[in-house]
Structures are given as structure tokens and as C-alpha cells.
Amino acid sequence: MPEKSPSVLILGAGAVGLSFAAVLSGHSEVSVVCREKHAKAIYEKGLELSGIWGEHLIREIICYTSPDMLPEKNYNYTIITAKGTDTENICNEYSKVLRDTTAVSFQNGIGNEDIIGRYSPLVIGGTVSTNFGFVSDGHVIINSQSDPVKTGIYPDIQGSSKETDKFISFIALLKKCGIEVRESDDIRAEIWSKSLLNIAVNPLAAILKAPIKKLGDDDLKETISGLINETFLVAEAEGIDLPWEDPDSYISYLKNYQLNAFGDVYPSMYYDIISGKRTEIDLLNGYISKTGHKYGIDTPYNTCITNLMHCFEKSRRILF
Numbered sequence: 001m002p003e004k005s006p007s008v009l010i011l012g013a014g015a016v017g018l019s020f021a022a023v024l025s026g027h028s029e030v031s032v033v034c035r036e037k038h039a040k041a042i043y044e045k046g047l048e049l050s051g052i053w054g055e056h057l058i059r060e061i062i063c064y065t066s067p068d069m070l071p072e073k074n075y076n077y078t079i080i081t082a083k084g085t086d087t088e089n090i091c092n093e094y095s096k097v098l099r100d101t102t103a104v105s106f107q108n109g110i111g112n113e114d115i116i117g118r119y120s121p122l123v124i125g126g127t128v129s130t131n132f133g134f135v136s137d138g139h140v141i142i143n144s145q146s147d148p149v150k151t152g153i154y155p156d157i158q159g160s161s162k163e164t165d166k167f168i169s170f171i172a173l174l175k176k177c178g179i180e181v182r183e184s185d186d187i188r189a190e191i192w193s194k195s196l197l198n199i200a201v202n203p204l205a206a207i208l209k210a211p212i213k214k215l216g217d218d219d220l221k222e223t224i225s226g227l228i229n230e231t232f233l234v235a236e237a238e239g240i241d242l243p244w245e246d247p248d249s250y251i252s253y254l255k256n257y258q259l260n261a262f263g264d265v266y267p268s269m270y271y272d273i274i275s276g277k278r279t280e281i282d283l284l285n286g287y288i289s290k291t292g293h294k295y296g297i298d299t300p301y302n303t304c305i306t307n308l309m310h311c312f313e314k315s316r317r318i319l320f
């Protein structure tokens with residue numbers, strides 16, 4: 001069979017990475033770095049994808065479970081979909097690959113692209129406002145979505161024409177595979193905008209063991225306002241141009257649109273907690289707390305929720 005072009009490697013392929021692998025395999029040669037249990041299931045029965053991005057069963061996915069298994073090869077694109085807590089570690093393990101590729105982050109949180117930029121000559125940032133989960137090993141499901149994928153050259157579009165061409169080809173590939181995508185000339189602002197949702201929703205849903213729609217409860221109004229107000233202040237200090245005029249305009253959008261778009265599903269942080277894993281709190285609320293401190297901005301809500309999540313992480317690890 002002739003090799004499909006371009007070549008894509010997905011590093012840290014779990015719910016998000018395997019879903020992208022399934023759809024990208026239509027028009028590219030996809031390899032994934034994943035855990036043994038998924039590799040085994042994919043080789044036995046193929047990679048299965050269900051849900052709103054369509055039903056797929058793909059047999060030609062190449063799986064690797066360690067750096068020494070990778071062939072000597074320059075991948076056109078290397079997409080990182082590991083949790084933000086694992087970004088540095090996975091970049092380190094796969095640094096040889098990252099040296100000669102365009103690296104893309106499809107992760108939550110603030111700071112991943114800065115880490116990846118130390119390993120790769122060109123970084124494309126991305127935000128994904130879609131809910132992904134597992135049916136079983138090697139079988140992923142996409143439940144709901146509030147926005148298209150947004151991507152842009154990180155930190156801004158001031159790249160060379162060669163870099164811009166690589167970015168344009170990447171967008172074209174996503175579109176060809178049927179992924180709804182918007183290009184952004186200010187991906188930092190997009191990452192902060194997407195993080196507002198995760199900052200407001202993820203830790204509270206994890207602590208309350210509640211689906212996303214429950215975050216509209218009046219009892220949580222003050223807490224969510226506190227979290228978002230502080231994030232707006234820190235964003236301003238960082239020179240981030242958020243697309244909402246003020247915190248209340250974003251909170252209306254959250255309540256009237258985003259909470260309903262996700263409804264009954266649970267955010268990724270909930271699954272981290274119930275499976276006893278570390279969460280991405282330090283790249284979200286923890287990032288606001290730490291950066292606020294740098295500028296002398298008080299962030300009591302974000303600091304409190306970050307500390308609570310750290311305690312919760314520890315106790316869940318003891319319980320499970």
C-alpha cells in the first residue's frame with residue numbers, strides 16, 4: 001500500500017489522542033505513543049471511535065509504547081495529547097523526534113506550549129472544546145462539543161513563510177479529515193479563553209462529582225464569579241486580550257451556552273480524580289494563583305481551590 005502523506009505522530013494518546021488518531025488516519029499516516037493496554041486492544045480489534053465525530057474502525061494505526069520502538073523518521077506533525085502534568089516528561093522522552101518536526105499541543109491549561117517550545121523548532125498551539133471518553137481499551141467516544149478546534153502558531157503568527165506554510169498545511173489536513181477548525185492569529189488569547197471554562201468547571205465538578213450542567217447551581221455563583229474575576233485580572237496583567245469585555249459577559253456565556261453544550265458529561269479532571277491520578281490544577285487555577293502572586297494580585301478563590309484539589313488528589317490516591 002503506498003504511504004499516505006503527511007505523517008503524524010501522536011504523543012500521549014489517551015481519550016483525546018486516540019480520537020484524533022482515528023479521524024486523521026483518513027488522510028495521513030498516523031502513529032501513536034500510547035499505553036500497552038490500548039496498543040494491545042488496537043492490534044487485536046482495531047481502533048474504534050464512536051459518537052459525534054462519526055463511527056470509525058481503523059486497523060492501520062501504528063502503536064508504540066516506548067521511545068526505543070520508534071523508527072528513524074521525521075514526522076511532519078507531532079501532536080501532544082498527554083496531560084499537562086506529563087508534558088515535560090514526554091517531551092524529554094521523545095526529544096529526538098521533537099527536534100525535527102512541527103509540534104502541536106492539543107492539551108488543556110496554560111504553559112504547555114512554552115515547555116514544548118524548548119524541544120521543537122515550531123509549535124502550534126491548540127484548544128479543543130470537545131468532551132472525549134473511553135468505552136473500553138482502544139475504543140474512544142466523543143460525547144459533545146461547544147466550539148471548533150482553534151489553532152495558531154505559538155506564541156504568535158510572526159513565523160517565517162516556511163513556518164506559515166507548515167501551519168496552513170496542518171489546518172488543511174484537519175479540514176480534509178472533517179474536523180471543524182478555526183485558525184487563530186492570537187493563540188495565547190485562545191488558550192486563556194478556553195482555560196476560563198476549565199478554571200470555572202473542572203475542579204468544582206471533580207470535587208462535587210457533578211456533571212458540567214450542575215455548575216449552573218445558584219450556590220456556586222459567588223465561587224465561579226470569584227474564580228473568573230481573578231482570572232480576568234491576571235490575564236490583563238499578562239497582556240492577554242480576552243474576547244469578552246468583562247468577567248460578567250464571560251459568565252453569561254458560560255451559563256447560557258457552555259454549561260448546556262456539555263450538559264450531562266463530566267470534565268477530564270473528574271476522571272483524573274476518580275482514577276487516583278494527578279490533575280492539571282497547576283496549569284489552570286494554580287497558574288492563576290501563582291501568576292497573580294507575581295503581579296501582587298490577590299487570588300483567594302483560585303488559591304483556595306488549588307489547595308483543595310491538591311488535598312483531594314492526595315486523599316484519592318490513598319483511597320484508590
Ligand SMILES: NC(=O)C1=CN([C@@H]2O[C@H](COP(=O)(O)OP(=O)(O)OC[C@H]3O[C@@H](n4cnc5c(N)ncnc54)[C@H](O)[C@@H]3O)[C@@H](O)[C@H]2O)C=CC1
Binds near residue numbers: 014132
Ligand atoms: N478528555 C476530554 O474530554 C478533554 C481533554 N482535554 C485535554 O486534553 C489532554 C489529554 O486529555 P485526555 O486524552 O483526556 O487524557 P488521557 O489521560 O486519557 O490521555 C493521556 C494519555 O497519555 C499517556 N501518557 C502520558 N505520558 C506518557 C508517556 N510518557 N508515554 C506514553 N503514554 C503517556 C497517559 O497514560 C494517558 O493514557 C489534557 O490536557 C486534557 O485536559 C481537552 C478537552 C477535552
Ligand SMILES: CC(C)(CO)C(=O)C(=O)O
Binds near residue numbers: 108201266
Ligand atoms: C471542554 C471540557 C470541559 C470537555 O470535557 C474539557 O476541556 C475537559 O473535560 O477538560
